[in-house]
Amino acid sequence: MTSYRLAVVAGDGIGPEVVAEGLKCLAAATEGTGITFETTEFDLGAKRWHATGETLTDADLEAIKGHDVILLGAIGDPTVPSGVLERGLLLKLRFELDQYVNLRPSRLYPGEVSPLSDPGDIDFVVVREGTEGPYVGNGGALRVDTPHEIATEVSVNTRHGVERVVRYAFDVASKRERKHVTLVHKHNVLVHAGHLWRRTVEAVAPEFPGVTWDYLHVDAATIKLVTAPASFDVIVTDNLFGDILTDEAAAISGGIGLAASGNVNPDKTGPSMFEPVHGSAPDIAGQQKADPSATVLSVAMMLDFLGHAELAAKVEAAVADDAAAKVAEGWGPRTTVEVGDALAARIRG
Amino acid sequence: MTSYRLAVVAGDGIGPEVVAEGLKCLAAATEGTGITFETTEFDLGAKRWHATGETLTDADLEAIKGHDVILLGAIGDPTVPSGVLERGLLLKLRFELDQYVNLRPSRLYPGEVSPLSDPGDIDFVVVREGTEGPYVGNGGALRVDTPHEIATEVSVNTRHGVERVVRYAFDVASKRERKHVTLVHKHNVLVHAGHLWRRTVEAVAPEFPGVTWDYLHVDAATIKLVTAPASFDVIVTDNLFGDILTDEAAAISGGIGLAASGNVNPDKTGPSMFEPVHGSAPDIAGQQKADPSATVLSVAMMLDFLGHAELAAKVEAAVADDAAAKVAEGWGPRTTVEVGDALAARIRG
Ligand SMILES: CC(C)[C@H](C(=O)O)[C@@H](O)C(=O)O
Ligand SMILES: CC(C)[C@H](C(=O)O)[C@@H](O)C(=O)O
Numbered sequence: 023m024t025s026y027r028l029a030v031v032a033g034d035g036i037g038p039e040v041v042a043e044g045l046k047c048l049a050a051a052t053e054g055t056g057i058t059f060e061t062t063e064f065d066l067g068a069k070r071w072h073a074t075g076e077t078l079t080d081a082d083l084e085a086i087k088g089h090d091v092i093l094l095g096a097i098g099d100p101t102v103p104s105g106v107l108e109r110g111l112l113l114k115l116r117f118e119l120d121q122y123v124n125l126r127p128s129r130l131y132p133g134e135v136s137p138l139s140d141p142g143d144i145d146f147v148v149v150r151e152g153t154e155g156p157y158v159g160n161g162g163a164l165r166v167d168t169p170h171e172i173a174t175e176v177s178v179n180t181r182h183g184v185e186r187v188v189r190y191a192f193d194v195a196s197k198r199e200r201k202h203v204t205l206v207h208k209h210n211v212l213v214h215a216g217h218l219w220r221r222t223v224e225a226v227a228p229e230f231p232g233v234t235w236d237y238l239h240v241d242a243a244t245i246k247l248v249t250a251p252a253s254f255d256v257i258v259t260d261n262l263f264g265d266i267l268t269d270e271a272a273a274i275s276g277g278i279g280l281a282a283s284g285n286v287n288p289d290k291t292g293p294s295m296f297e298p299v300h301g302s303a304p305d306i307a308g309q310q311k312a313d314p315s316a317t318v319l320s321v322a323m324m325l326d327f328l329g330h331a332e333l334a335a336k337v338e339a340a341v342a343d344d345a346a347a348k349v350a351e352g353w354g355p356r357t358t359v360e361v362g363d364a365l366a367a368r369i370r371g
Numbered sequence: 372m373t374s375y376r377l378a379v380v381a382g383d384g385i386g387p388e389v390v391a392e393g394l395k396c397l398a399a400a401t402e403g404t405g406i407t408f409e410t411t412e413f414d415l416g417a418k419r420w421h422a423t424g425e426t427l428t429d430a431d432l433e434a435i436k437g438h439d440v441i442l443l444g445a446i447g448d449p450t451v452p453s454g455v456l457e458r459g460l461l462l463k464l465r466f467e468l469d470q471y472v473n474l475r476p477s478r479l480y481p482g483e484v485s486p487l488s489d490p491g492d493i494d495f496v497v498v499r500e501g502t503e504g505p506y507v508g509n510g511g512a513l514r515v516d517t518p519h520e521i522a523t524e525v526s527v528n529t530r531h532g533v534e535r536v537v538r539y540a541f542d543v544a545s546k547r548e549r550k551h552v553t554l555v556h557k558h559n560v561l562v563h564a565g566h567l568w569r570r571t572v573e574a575v576a577p578e579f580p581g582v583t584w585d586y587l588h589v590d591a592a593t594i595k596l597v598t599a600p601a602s603f604d605v606i607v608t609d610n611l612f613g614d615i616l617t618d619e620a621a622a623i624s625g626g627i628g629l630a631a632s633g634n635v636n637p638d639k640t641g642p643s644m645f646e647p648v649h650g651s652a653p654d655i656a657g658q659q660k661a662d663p664s665a666t667v668l669s670v671a672m673m674l675d676f677l678g679h680a681e682l683a684a685k686v687e688a689a690v691a692d693d694a695a696a697k698v699a700e701g702w703g704p705r706t707t708v709e710v711g712d713a714l715a716a717r718i719r720g
Contacts, residue, residue: 098559104569105562113560137597139488156505156526156561163563167570171530173563177505181520208611210447211462212505213454214512214522220453221516244593244619245627248486262557266615269590273597 026328028059029089029293031115033067034107035302036312036358037095043314043362044093044321047340050366051325051333062089066111068099077110083118091324092295095317096302109159116152119292121285122183123190124150124264125323126299128251128271128281133346136274142252144275147198149191149256150264152285154183155215157261179215179260184222190288191258192230202255203227203235206243206263219260244270251275272299280345282319284327294327296320310357315341318365340368375677377408378438378642380464382416383456384651385661385707386444392663392711393442393670396689399715400674400682411438415460417448426459432467440673441644444666445651458508465501468641470634471532472539473499473613474672475648477600477620477630482695485623491601493624496547498540498605499613501634503532504564506610528564528609533571539637540607541579551604552576552584555592555612568609589616596620621648629694631668633676643676645669659706664690667714689717 030045032038048059064082071077086092097112115121130136130144154177161175188205195203205223209216220237227235238246240263246253247270259267272281281299298316306312319341326334344364347353356364379394381387397408413431420426435441446461465473479485479493503526510524537554544552554572558565569586576584587595589612595602596619608616621630630648647665655661668690675683693713696702705713 104559104565108559109562137488138486140486156524159562161526161561161563163567166567169530169534171567173528173567175505175526175528175561175564177510177524177526179522179524181518185518208614210453210457211611211614212510212524213458213508214510215524216454218512218515218520218522241614241618244615245622248597248619248622249626262560265557265560265590266593270593270597270619273594277598278594 023056023058025058025060026091027089028061029086029092030061030063031066031092031094032063033095033097033302034099035096035304035307037067037097037302039308039310039358040298040312040314040317041093041095043358043365044317046362046366047318047337047369048321050369051321051337053370055333057330057333067097067107068102071102071107077107078114086115087119087292089293091328092293093321093324094295094297096298096300098302100304113157113159115295116285119287119295120153120289121287121292121295122151122153122187123286123288124152125284125286126150126264126268126271126281128275130275131280131342131345133349134276134280135349136276138248138251138274141274142250144251146251146254146271147194147256148264148268148271149187149194149258150268151183151187151259151261154179155261177212177215179218181218181222184219185226188222188226188258189229191256192226192233195233195256196230198255200255201233203233204254204257205235205237206240206257206259206267207237208240210239215260223258240267243267247271247274268299276345278316279313280315280319280341282316282323284320284323286327296324310359311355312358314358314362315345315365318362337369340365343368372405372407374407374409375440376438377410378435378441379410379412380415380441380443381412382444382446382651383448384445384653384656386416386446386651388657388659388707389647389661389663389666390442390444392707392714393666395711395715396667396686396718397670399718400670400686402719404682406679416446416456417451420451420456426456427463435464436468436641438642440677441642442670442673443644443646445647445649447651449653462506462508464644465634468636468644469502469638470636470641470644471500471502471536472635472637473501474633474635475499475613475617475620475630477624479624480629480691480694482698483625483629484698485625487597487600487623490623491599493600495600495603495620496543496605497613497617497620498536498543498607499617500532500536500608500610503528504610526561526564528567530567530571533568534575537571537575537607538578540605541575541582544582544605545579547604549604550582552582553603553606554584554586555589555606555608555616556586557589559588564609572607592616593619596623600624617648625694627665628662629664629668629690631665631672633669633672635676645673645676659708660704661707663707663711664694664714667711686718689714692717
């Protein structure tokens with residue numbers, strides 16, 4: 023018997039719908055294994071903010087810290103000023119829990135359709151830094167809404183912060199077949215941050231003699247993701263570049279409906295958090311139109327993180343098989359629950 | 372008889388090869404029109420830096436200011452520390468000459484091949500801000516190359532700087548068929564700069580009652596460029612986002628070999644500069660392998676900027692026809708000079 027404490031933050035928009043299916047598949051995967059998840063639901067997001075003005079209180083944070091892992095649906099709502107929930111809740115969780123590795127795999131499952139006519143065998147992972155860069159919230163504005171307004175955003179990068187995520191990326195690469203890391207930055211323009219990243223990779227690489235590495239400017243990376251995505255193995259990059267590249271990566275490999283992610287604190291000084299890359303999609307919320315596959319794949323990443331690689335593989339295979347069958351058999355639209363039920367049935371075998 | 376003073380900065384890598392073909396096509400286009408270009412070649416780039424340690428001196432800058440327009444090939448060389456030429460020469464020109472509009476059209480010419488299986492009718496233009504944002508060079512590093520290193524990059528955005536480029540973008544849109552502007556930023560994370568951009572668009576939009584607009588986060592924009600690129604008309608965005616998106620845009624619409632750009636100072640307080648979006652490609656420099664089409668299209672943009680829309684159209688048509696013929700007839704590789712000769716012949720008609 024192993025029991026985990028799971029914090030559930032369903033959040034906004036389609037969050038609750040996809041999280042329900044994620045939990046359904048988690049139950050299916052652990053059935054009869056002796057592994058159980060004790061869940062606590064956290065009422066966070068737009069509804070809570072409207073009711074109380076709160077995004078994430080110290081008490082919420084303390085309660086969440088008492089858990090082993092977090093499953094998050096989506097954060098963001100058009101009725102709340104842009105940035106309030108993103109910065110005050112989602113990014114606050116990532117930063118306060120020191121989730122410095124934002125792990126985002128991209129795989130084109132056999133049978134899945136890419137918008138590229140010749141995508142090749144896409145199978146790479148982006149290791150996005152999660153606690154620094156332009157995301158630190160270190161900026162401000164002067165003379166707001168006058169002709170003399172000036173607004174700044176400061177990207178803060180430390181050797182400590184860069185080194186730990188670079189080492190993680192090389193470690194991930196060392197366990198993969200191709201063992202290759204691509205550093206993506208823009209060191210010809212952002213010379214201070216860019217050269218810090220470059221020097222750090224140069225310093226860490228010798229610790230992994232079996233791993234090769236190269237460098238690509240972020241603008242060139244967006245080209246290669248379209249012209250030769252199969253050539254990537256592991257990409258390591260800064261918080262903002264990672265945000266941008268992983269959406270493009272999702273688009274070329276089966277779509278954002280299949281993009282999963284883990285916000286990982288490898289040192290386990292706080293719980294790690296698993297979430298689909300897609301947003302809250304308020305336009306289709308509550309309509310059972312959302313694809314829960316990305317959330318189910320995030321559950322697989324969570325199981326893998328907890329050391330249950332076999333269960334993770336079973337869940338991932340269910341999603342891959344379902345996606346392939348959908349395309350091969352030309353299925354029409356299904357409800358969120360229907361997809362979740364189908365995935366849970368496949369997981370049970 | 373109209374005579375223009377043209378500053379030529381061939382620069383590094385493939386720059387000199389593609390610029391030679393650009394000038395050849397310019398000569399072909401103006402032949403017998405009474406329009407002449409008096410060119411001054413500027414020895415700027417890696418060779419000059421190695422010889423003198425100079426990137427762009429005050430005297431160079433003053434001399435360049437005495438010209439009507441600039442044609443630039445490419446800047447950047449692996450033998451020079453990254454950033455030295457980019458910041459000290461290319462960006463210095465854009466900033467010092469107040470080229471605040473970086474205009475980058477994307478068109479999938481009929482017959483050209485996109486890596487997308489269903490690209491649709493791609494025809495949009497990115498209006499990238501050219502003198503602010505994370506490109507200002509406002510950052511630094513402390514305790515460099517120690518475990519305590521910290522590096523910052525400051526994005527500086529002003530109402531003045533944003534408003535003028537936003538107004539330009541709406542003006543461009545007002546002259547196009549679909550009359551639609553998409554603001555791209557990341558205002559849910561970069562709240563200070565993002566909200567400045569959003570408020571500025573809200574303030575400027577009423578000046579153009581015929582133009583509609585919407586907003587897209589930069590990460591979502593990378594998806595839409597792959598899944599629905601034909602839906603874009605005019606994109607207005609910040610310096611760094613524009614850098615990233617225009618490379619992706621080039622990749623999906625015929626490739627970087629066809630991507631032209633203008634660094635425009637609409638107020639004409641300094642010369643505007645036209646350059647291909649591709650870089651110096653040192654790996655193929657001097658081998659006559661580079662495609663000069665993007666430079667020739669940049670020449671077309673220059674002619675258009677100077678008020679010679681008909682000549683510009685002629686040059687653009689030559690490139691479009693050549694690209695279509697190349698695909699239709701399955702031509703093998705041609706040398707840089709061969710492509711330039713073919714284009715010049717088409718321009719002469
Ligand atoms: C919602 C937003 C704050 C978030 C981010 O920018 O990190 C999202 O785009 C993501 O990629 O998880
Ligand atoms: C070479 C580099 C400084 C430049 C930029 O980042 O603007 C290039 O990528 C471009 O897009 O013109």
